[in-house]
Amino acid sequence: MTGGLLALVGRIWLVAILIFLYAPILVMALMSFNASPFYQLPFEFTWRWYQDLSGNAQIATAAIRSVLIAWVTTLIATALGTAASIALFRYDFRGKRVLQILLFPPIAIPWLITGTAMLTFFFAIGIGRGTPAVIIGHVALALPYVIVTVTARLASFDITLEEAARAMGANTWTVLTRVTLPWISPGIVAGALFAFAVSFDQFVVSYFLSEPGDTTLPVLIYTAIRKGFTPEINAVSTIIITISMAIMFIAARYSKIGGNN
Amino acid sequence: MAGTLNMTDRRRLAMLLTPAYLWLLIAVFLPLAAMLFFSFLTKMPQDGPDWAITLDNYSAFLTNPTYGTLLIKSLQLGMIVSVICVIIGYPCALVLAKSIKGRAREALFLMVILPFWSNSLVRIFSWAIVLRGNGVLELTLNAVLPFDLNLNLMFTTHAVVIGLVHSYLPYVILTSYLALQAIDDDLIDAARSMGASKLTILRRLLLPLSLPGLLAGVVLVFVPVVGSFMEPRILGGRMGTYYGTLIEDQFVAVYNWPLGAALSFILLAVVLVILAVASPVLKGART
Numbered sequence: 001m002t003g004g005l006l007a008l009v010g011r012i013w014l015v016a017i018l019i020f021l022y023a024p025i026l027v028m029a030l031m032s033f034n035a036s037p038f039y040q041l042p043f044e045f046t047w048r049w050y051q052d053l054s055g056n057a058q059i060a061t062a063a064i065r066s067v068l069i070a071w072v073t074t075l076i077a078t079a080l081g082t083a084a085s086i087a088l089f090r091y092d093f094r095g096k097r098v099l100q101i102l103l104f105p106p107i108a109i110p111w112l113i114t115g116t117a118m119l120t121f122f123f124a125i126g127i128g129r130g131t132p133a134v135i136i137g138h139v140a141l142a143l144p145y146v147i148v149t150v151t152a153r154l155a156s157f158d159i160t161l162e163e164a165a166r167a168m169g170a171n172t173w174t175v176l177t178r179v180t181l182p183w184i185s186p187g188i189v190a191g192a193l194f195a196f197a198v199s200f201d202q203f204v205v206s207y208f209l210s211e212p213g214d215t216t217l218p219v220l221i222y223t224a225i226r227k228g229f230t231p232e233i234n235a236v237s238t239i240i241i242t243i244s245m246a247i248m249f250i251a252a253r254y255s256k257i258g259g260n261n
Numbered sequence: 262m263a264g265t266l267n268m269t270d271r272r273r274l275a276m277l278l279t280p281a282y283l284w285l286l287i288a289v290f291l292p293l294a295a296m297l298f299f300s301f302l303t304k305m306p307q308d309g310p311d312w313a314i315t316l317d318n319y320s321a322f323l324t325n326p327t328y329g330t331l332l333i334k335s336l337q338l339g340m341i342v343s344v345i346c347v348i349i350g351y352p353c354a355l356v357l358a359k360s361i362k363g364r365a366r367e368a369l370f371l372m373v374i375l376p377f378w379s380n381s382l383v384r385i386f387s388w389a390i391v392l393r394g395n396g397v398l399e400l401t402l403n404a405v406l407p408f409d410l411n412l413n414l415m416f417t418t419h420a421v422v423i424g425l426v427h428s429y430l431p432y433v434i435l436t437s438y439l440a441l442q443a444i445d446d447d448l449i450d451a452a453r454s455m456g457a458s459k460l461t462i463l464r465r466l467l468l469p470l471s472l473p474g475l476l477a478g479v480v481l482v483f484v485p486v487v488g489s490f491m492e493p494r495i496l497g498g499r500m501g502t503y504y505g506t507l508i509e510d511q512f513v514a515v516y517n518w519p520l521g522a523a524l525s526f527i528l529l530a531v532v533l534v535i536l537a538v539a540s541p542v543l544k545g546a547r548t
Binding site (some may be wrong): 006007010011013014017018020021022023024025027028031039041076079080081083084086087088091093099102103105106108109110111112113114116117118119120121122123124136137139140143147172197200201203204207208218221222225226229233234237240241244245248249251252 | 266270273274276277278280281282284285287288289290291292293295296299305306307349350352353355356357360361369371372373374375376378379380381382383384386387388389390391393396397400427430431434459484485487488489490491494495505508509512513518521522525528529532536
């Protein structure tokens with residue numbers, strides 16, 4: 001039964017990797033409920049660090065700013081990305097390949113390079129640092145994800161449905177709102193969730209583009225970590241990772257990542 | 262087909278595409294072009310009118326051996342992390358794609374890639390909590406082992422590598438899994454019925470057919486690791502000086518933006534060469 005043994009080893013390997021991936025996150029979350037400010041054991045349960053958070057105005061402001069930026073980014077990136085996806089899907093034209101390839105640099109170039117490039121350029125044209133600059137950057141990073149997700153959904157769209165609707169007298173607007181958009185709406189929802197997550201979790205670009213003292217949550221955490229670890233950082237980190245995992249879980253269900261095709 | 266669109270279609274096409282691509286132009290492509298320009302300046306134009314064109318920022322890279330050493334150190338880090346990700350991740354993808362079936366596979370796959378989509382900064386911080394001296398890992402090991410152990414992993418290169426592997430491992434699993442899943446099971450059955458051993462099937466069939474996916478994963482790990490700065494800063498401490506932290510310093514601590522721009526552009530050139538070399542393989546991976 002070497003086959004059975006091999007399958008067993010494979011499953012153990014998989015479980016070990018899952019432990020490697022989740023254990024540190026669980027440890028971090030557990031420590032946010034531990035009473036000792038120096039992470040000392042034995043474990044003693046407390047809500048204290050979460051209560052401290054609610055009284056911390058700096059963290060609250062940064063959290064609100066992060067969510068606000070993520071919302072605006074999601075709205076803009078989803079609208080622009082969906083429009084571009086429909087155009088790329090429906091029309092054949094010269095330069096289409098180039099436009100598709102142009103989606104890769106924002107994803108493939110390290111954020112360190114994109115972020116510093118944005119910083120220098122935004123200063124040169126007078127936008128400078130701050131929330132508008134962060135939003136401009138986040139939308140650019142989220143756009144390719146929206147376009148890829150919506151295009152993937154469009155690939156399963158039967159274009160003859162549009163032709164049939166038109167043959168029955170529907171105008172372009174009706175075809176778009178009653179036939180095409182309803183069909184691709186799961187792709188749009190998944191794309192929007194990706195966009196929200198890209199913005200909400202984004203650290204590097206926000207770090208270079210946000211005004212010191214006027215930052216997003218991840219940038220605030222980075223600054224705090226460099227001063228020293230506190231269970232308060234654990235608490236806010238636990239909240240962030242719970243939110244972003246929940247969003248991605250829903251997005252994955254919508255876009256059917258991990259499905260059998 | 263190309264050029265056959267009528268006027269209305271062309272107008273619609275422009276209306277749909279312009280906003281998205283104009284945004285990318287302003288937020289990504291113009292900044293990259295601008296940074297190339299700034300990398301040839303003596304000082305940033307906003308800092309005064311007496312700026313001039315110079316090659317100094319690039320010659321600094323050649324004359325100051327620290328910069329080149331750090332770039333090589335970062336490239337080595339990228340290679341180490343990529344190799345570990347392949348060794349750990351490929352077998353995992355193999356098990357997921359060929360040994361586990363149905364809903365369990367779907368759920369497990371989702372569990373593997375879910376952390377990847379969560380906040381990378383928070384995940385690096387979680388390793389700091391685990392690895393720190395007198396931290397959870399050390400306490401656990403000392404409770405289990407009969408002798409006392411002083412790991413002291415925090416603020417070492419090992420800590421940086423562990424954190425980065427944790428960050429990017431799901432990439433390799435994702436791309437390898439997609440490539441392996443596309444291989445027809447009938448092919449494997451045929452090979453088996455002709456007497457091929459499991460090792461032969463892996464070596465002669467699965468590995469060659471999934472190689473494009475595996476290499477795509479390697480590129481997706483290597484490129485961001487070479488440009489990483491947050492991970493070495495948090496987990497590496499004083500050992501955590503890399504090419505990425507050098508660039509970060511120019512922008513947030515030293516405020517020598519033209520030098521930072523030049524260093525960024527050298528990194529971009531290295532990245533583009535890697536992507537260009539890998540692009541035939543990457544194209545194969547998407548089909």
